[in-house]
Amino acid sequence: MQTQTILLIIAAFIIAMVIALFQYWYKAKNRQKKNLFFAFLRFLSVFSLLVLLINPTFKKNTYYTEKPTLVVAIDNSASIKHLKQEQEVSQLVQQLEEHKDLNNRFNIRYYTFSSELNDSLNFSFLEKQTNISKTLEDLNQIYKNTIAPTLLLTDGNQTYGKDYQYTSKKYKQAVYPVVIGDTTTVVDTKIQQLNVNRYAYLKNKFPVEVILTYSGNQEVKSKFEIKSGNGVLYSQDISFSEENNSTIINFSLPANNAGVQKYTAQLIPLANEKNRINNRKVFAVEVIDQKTNVLIVSDISHPDLGAFKKSIESNERRDLTIKRPSEIQALEDYQLVVLYQPNARFKNLYDKLKASKKNYFTITGAKTDWGFINRIQNKYRQEITGQSEYYIPKFNSNYGSFLFDDIGFQNYPPLVGAFGEIKVNVNFDTLLFRTISNIETQEPLLITIEENGVREGVLFGEGIWRWRAQNYLNTQGFESFDDFFGKIVQYLASSKRKSRLNTTSESFYYGNANIKIKAEYFTKNYEFDRRGNLRITIKNTDSEATQTIPMILKNNSYEVDLSNLSTGNYEYTVTAIGENIARSGSFAVLEYNVEQQFLNADVTKLKQVATNTNGKISYLDQQDDLMNSLIQDQRYQVIQKSKENVVSLIDWKYLLAIVILLLAIEWFARKYNGLI
Template sequence: MESLTLIYVVVALLVSLAVAFFQYFYKERKQPKITIALFALRALSLFFIGILLINPQFNVVSTENIKPIVSLLIDDSKSTSIFNEEKNVENIVEAIKANEKLNEKFEVIPFSFGESLKPLDSLTFEKGNTDINEAIATVNKLYPKHKLATILVTDGNQTTGNDYEYYSTKNKIYPVVLGDTTKYQDIQLTQLNVNKYSYIKNKFPVEALIHYEGDESVSSVFTITHKGRRVFTKKLEFSPNQTSQTVSTTLTSNEKGVQYYQASISRLSGEKNTKNNYKSFSVEVIDEQTKVLLLSSILHPDLGALKKSIESNKQRKVDIKIMNKDTFVLDDYQMYVFYQPNFHFRRVFEQISTDYLLISGTKTDWRFLSTLGLGVNRTVINQQEVSTASYNDQFLTFLQENIGFEEFPPLEDTFGKIELTRSNQVLLSQNIGGVDSGQPLLATLEEGENNTMILFGEGIWKWRAASFMKDKTFESFDAFTGNIVQYLATNKKRSRLEVKAKSIYPANESITFSAFYVDKNYRFDNRASLELRITNKETKKVVNLPFSLMNNSYQVSVEGLEPGSYSYQVSVKNQTIKKFGRFNITEFEIEDQFVNANEAKLKKLALNTKGKLFYKNEIESLISELNSDTEYFTIQKSTTSKKNLIEWYWILMLIVFLLSLEWFIRKYYGRI
């Protein structure tokens, strides 16, 4: 207790005695014995009131021993069982848990990992992917202030995520190598590059990357087959100095619809793993192309970005034309993009009333546009404003997920209030200065069969660049513009049921179907019951699964399907609406592609982190290394905290009791 607090306590005692004395003894001639009792009760009551106000405290020192941590990371992927290392892994875990000296020095925390890190409960060795980098990074985030050592039990073969080879951390990592470290002769088809779409009777490119590991010169044959028939073949030569080759060819699209192909490289003599010699791919062949007219009043970077984005889907062709400079025929196109239109567009708007995207900006003539009855009016002043996007998850016109619109750079436009006079749905609204203004940034306008969209702002090329920086690919942004084109490029009656699914799935990939169902007014219907029916074309086995409602779409995940060809049907209960399609599941298992452990990468990881590499039969040496490492020691942490001398509620109860007792005594003796 501090000396000043002690002084306050003494003062409180003296004051309470003085006040009680004044009340019961001062100028009192007769002083019966009961007065002494009342004096004592009053003095104690006043003293405890003072104690309650002073709240005296004293320091409490507590000590805590903090051990360094050993994180035990166990590879729970399929490759561990492929190498028949299950028993060795169990022995390693048991040896580390059973070592008393290690557990006395360290706090051992076991984890398992495949694509993500989880606390070790049980090992199944069924994970379809391995992300070693993510496992290490997650452990380091969990214990940022602890002295940490990591035992990494794995074959070193990573199938997803960032490369762990050059991972840098202040914490030591001790890899324990599982699997066969012997080098075998192997040839593998590492990558296929193919366009997703082609046109009937057109040629589409196929590029294959083939890699060889071995000490001899060998030859092999690369083949592409379609419906069991060879459509391309080429003989290849490999040697220790020529370990990789790229094969490029073009194939002809002769049949409409989704066409399945298989690429393969012939087996080498004595090759141990042949599962990486095959890859399947598919191409959707179409017999028509959507032509889009991008008509602008000015030159702007947005034009090139829109053209590249829309043409990322090979079903679409974009022509850029400058108003009053280039010639064009409107009837040659199925969809239109009018970029920053002005009064020179009058003839175009007189002929076109639907199926267009209008993009405004600082050069747009809104005084002219407001006179055309397009469903939007805007009074502008000679001032510019910028706004970012706010995503509306209640948008129902078509299925569009949030691709990170809020993180995209702001768009620039003239300042003015926007009034939409047609039936509309707002996909993106304007966010100005961090506040949602309620003004539309991207909206659809509908009137009967007439569908239009308006984007209020220029600079969409920055969105495409920002999307690439975020995802390292243009796919999400191009899918966004693709949805707009798909919505506007047809004046046919829209389907009430839309289904999204891939045409080909690797055996280890999650199979997910998503569906978007609307009522007769084309509004999303969350009351519907959708069912997926999948039929194996060879065995005729049927799987029926219900869709689950998730946000503004229906989704279902399918598991346990064997490789093969399948057809599917999506139906709506109590409705005649159905959608049909087909897909293939290949035998490709990414965890099957490795014939030996990646000892070299694990050794570099240990070197970068100042750790040391061990083999599965050297666990005792690893434990001895950790036990003798003087960098790891227990830290004693002292914590000083203040504690009340007496808890306030006890003091309050005592004060109430003393005052009550005093009152009853005075009442009894008639002194009130």
């Protein structure tokens, strides 16, 4: 309590004493003993009221114990079921839940993981992918400021993601891997990896790379084949030994027919092989008969041009050429022309575009000749000020020309464009708005225009190479940005008319991938309609089985997850209920379950994880030793903590009740003695 507060309380004591004595002793005509009683009551009530006005504060310490957290992360992938260990895992979890000493020592938190980390104990052992690295990263974020040793129940087989034995070096908690599955090495040959491009071009050959591996100590022979239907397209005899336990095969296959072509790669199993599933892989290639050719015309050198080239050519179905305006002869070979910061030297190119009715994409910036652009076309005009400005993008979720997702534009660096008002004289759709000095505006930064059968996109700013770099910093990859720019190129390069219902799907999916089909639905004014009622009908063309599923509104599109579909060929039709509108498509689901490619637990990597984190590896038959070592580990102690609370006297409601009681007693006593 502060000195000032103590002095105020002393002053309140004196004032209350003076008031009580003044009223009941000094002013009293007859000084009787009962006057002292009345003075005492008045002193207490006045003093209490004054103390309430002073409102002193007191510190109150409360003590409590805090147990360390024990994190139990259970592998919920299909490999556990494939190794026939699901019952053993369930029994171990049950023992953890029922172990009294362990529960008294720790607050136990249970998680399951596969491709994602889930805060639940719902086992299915049917998940198609495993990402142990991401699981460790997520747990590291959750428990970065606490003591939380981690029990990792897994076979150690990861299907995608970063190598978790290196990720574990950054993990701040001790990891205790519990090995699930057989650790005995048996004879096995398998297709370790098959690399092939997703697309190929008609009448060309596409490369295939196959990595074959062998575990065993004897010399064996086998045969590798590639089949399409019943025909063998490629075969090669393979020999393995204990020293020569892997081989890489490179070859090319012809692309003679357009469309999705399915192939089966098979390494003939040995007679005594236990797991034959990993000897066979089905893959597909989409053979296309033409390429989207994009032409960029620029009179200056700029980093944006390199970013455009990398982004556009990240899709093998597109090719990019960069030329100067003086080098342009004809445009027939290009489906899209990109005009980068046009000036007067682009006049002939504008004439060719107008004559050929070719779609084009205009990108402006600090070096754009807006006087020339304002003269050469009348779709939009820029106020000429001779100054530049920085524009931060803001995504328009109501953009309706094609299906699009926000990739985090608000965190992207600003583009540099001309300062001044932009006036668009035709119907247009805004994909990105301008944000200037943290003030959101309705002025366009990126728009698309469709007029008289010609599509044009306009980006009012340069420096988009910084967006691609920022995308890498945010996601450790360029996929989001390349997909964003690829959709713009796809829309502008297409000559299809605008439709009220559009669907997006891949031509084929692997069995371990998420199968999602998206749709966009618009009103008659081509504004995105969130009130739509869309249904998708899926038909398996092999079995003729059909099912109808409602599509769910998600952000600015409708979506359905079909990841539970079995392998086969499918046709689908998306219908807008209440409207005579439907769109159809097809896709194939290829046979492939990566979780069934494993025969043993990966003990080597799990041992390394335990070493990296100062933990300890154990096996299913050592669970008692594991629990006892955790209980006895001096690093994990129950900690007594204190919490200091500052309490104000005014919060003590009983003091007010005491004041009221004192005043009431004084009043009744005076009334009884005839003093009132």
